[in-house]
Amino acid sequence: MCALCYCSLGFAQTTPKISSAVDTTFIKIGDQLKFKVTVEVDSTDMVIFPEGQTFSPLETVEAFATDTTRKKDRITLLKTYALTQFDSGSYKLPAQRIDINGKGYFTDSLLINVATVPVDTMAQKMYDIKPLIQVEKTNPGWWKILLVILAVLALAAALLYWFVFRKKPLTNAEKEALLPPYDRALLELKKLDNSKYLIQDEYKQYYSELTDIVRSYLEEDANVSAMESTTDELIDKLELLKDAGELELDKDTINQFKNILRTADLVKFAKSKPPTNVALQDRKVVEHIVVKTHEAIPEPTLEELMAQEEYQNELARKREKKKWVIAGTTAIGLLLIAGIALIGYYGPVKVWDTISGHPSKLLLDNEWVASSYGYPPISLESPEVLVRQEVEIPAEAKANIKDLQTFLFREDKSFLTLATTSTTFTQPVEPDFEKTIDQLLRNFEAKGAKNIITKQEEFVTVSGVKGLKTYGSAKFKVPDSEELVKGKYAILSFGGKGFQQQVLLTWEDGDTYAEEIFNRVLSTVEVKTEV
Structure with a gap:
């Protein structure tokens, strides 16, 4: 038997009617509740329901399709959301804004209780976390180049065999000439x-x-x-x-x-x-x-026969040498044609970077990994799997920070860094982005960075979740050296009451492949709270 809480906002017949309800105010960790919003409006009214993670600290699992019922010149819209939470406690379901013809109407806020699930540790064994498994790297970009080269060489070998080395059947005229x-x-x-x-x-x-x-x-x-x-x-x-x-x-x-x-x-x-x-x-x-x-005609002497044999052998050697010269010239010509074609299609820089093994291009051409990191989770695609970092929460911050989870990938040869951090607070407070970003920039300086330039703008994920993008340039210190290299950085910040999520990227300025990696990572970033 599930409880039902109900609230309503009523107006005249020609004004919108809005009501909201939940099927229960008490769930266990990980369970879902249904939040329903009913709107009765004229058939000509424009209605926009909330989308994305607007129910924080509760998390949206799914937004179902809107159900529409028509009665004369009035329609009734029913929007249902599946919500959940993975921490125990009492949570306030915030009032939701419903836009009707550009005007905002709000539902009532509700209190939701989330209870823990008891775990019987005596009946079920506990196991340690399994160690990381080393996965052999793959380079899908290389096999394409290798396939083209092998195809060119196979074509060259086939042509040489057919026109040079193949023993062709003699014509009658050739037989007579012999x-x-x-x-x-x-x-x-x-x-x-x-x-x-x-x-x-x-x-x-x-x-x-x-x-x-x-x-x-x-x-x-x-x-x-x-x-x-x-x-x-x-x-x-x-x-x-x-x-x-x-x-x-x-x-x-x-x-x-x-x-x-x-x-x-x-x-x-x-x-x-x-x-x-x-x-x-x-x-x-x-x-x-x-x-x-x-x-x-006198019979030839032994010396004449030997001279004639040596002459024939010399002719045979010259013919064989000519064949190999033709073969080598043909192979080199085909390779040059293939090289020119590749350079014409990809450009000389990209072809050379592929041959020489440019570190950023190898990462870009690598088989990318899509995964979620930390809690609340941050989902993205990356050239390599991000590795969990052991981060100790400072003593002075333990009163405010409940958990801190960091995952990192770094490529020193290309100065590329990709990291995610998920932070949960002890209290349901809004995150202070400015304070966290200032701390990250101070970490840059502590590691030798100079001339840090900072800009900020709004960032929106593909699913519509809004965040803050902090980006700019700096001179970063090369590892194990005093040399400084001009680089770029970007920090994406998201969060809500009781949690904060951040994505950090750094790369060398002027590295076009690193720029492509940066843009691809940004296009795949999603901040979700489902496990």
Whole structure:
């Protein structure tokens, strides 16, 4: 059976009617009570109910949707709030302002009693707080850069393999080019047999290819410069080689070759047209000359064979070196392209800071942690988990401070500090922000800070909770040094009767990544009193 306290403010029919009620005035710690506000107004009136933590020292758990009932030209609005408290005692539920057409109307204040919950320590064992667990750090920003680099290298390796190192199947022309000069000459003569030059009366083309085959063979296999020589010059060279004993050709073979060359000259330059049987016989004579020349070439000596092998090995080494030069150039080119693309997209400073491991950027790119700290709790996101600090309440402050909980994260390399402090007082009094902020600034000075500049403005969280933002700049002392570094700081202060919550941030001036961290932390700060 729950008690119901009820209060009402009544006016004429055309004026608003406001009433408020709670379903109980007695709860246990952590239990919830329902606070209901009923407003009867004209259908054209604008009504604004209270939002956020306006019920302090009681805490808002949930604000339910407004229930609307219409009767002719009047409407009745019912707004329900779930409230709780986690400390025992008697608490005053303050009067709540209801805005109707810009004019404020107030509900009555009520007294709520919160009782403790007895704990049977004999029936349930008590355990110590578990120690902190070290969690391995992650750098999500690095794996993106690494993924891009690996993708570029994989692409470079694939291209190099496909165009440089892959053994490609040889074409027929490439296979023929690899044949020895003698075999290649015989193969080309057989191809000439299958041609249609003689059938189509293309004697000039026929004799040009016939003489080119034998000239090319002599140049490659007999080392005679035959392609650019005239008929008489070529015959003279063959006779000189014969007389010197370097080419063992008989006189008849040389004369036959001389006759074929002269016939070819007449066909090409004088447009002569020998009988078909003569052309076919000349083709057989050329094959005979190739065979005789091949037989007449002396066998290479051992020194010549070794020199030729060394030459081939040198060619192979040059080809292999060329492949690696192409591979290295391609890889460097792709890396340069990837680097230029990254610099063009992110900017040179950000790319360099990523490669060099800028401490603030590592924190910004880290996997952030969302958590609540202290009681009353302060919720925010941070690059690292804030660690509880053992803070002893001064003897002179114990009469006013019931509990003090501080959590801290500090990165000395980037001079970044993030801390939260939740304070509960022994009496339900309003916090003195100015006094606390003055104490924090004196702590800065005690640690060597100079030239502290202070500004103040209102700060509102995303959920609409209002607080005080104190910010400015100073010259902070570098740890373990006498050097001073210009930095910035910000202090967010919230609170109500019996408690105070503060968030402190400091960072180096000009550190753009630290500025981004600061803005992201501020965008996630929420002061809630739910456990």
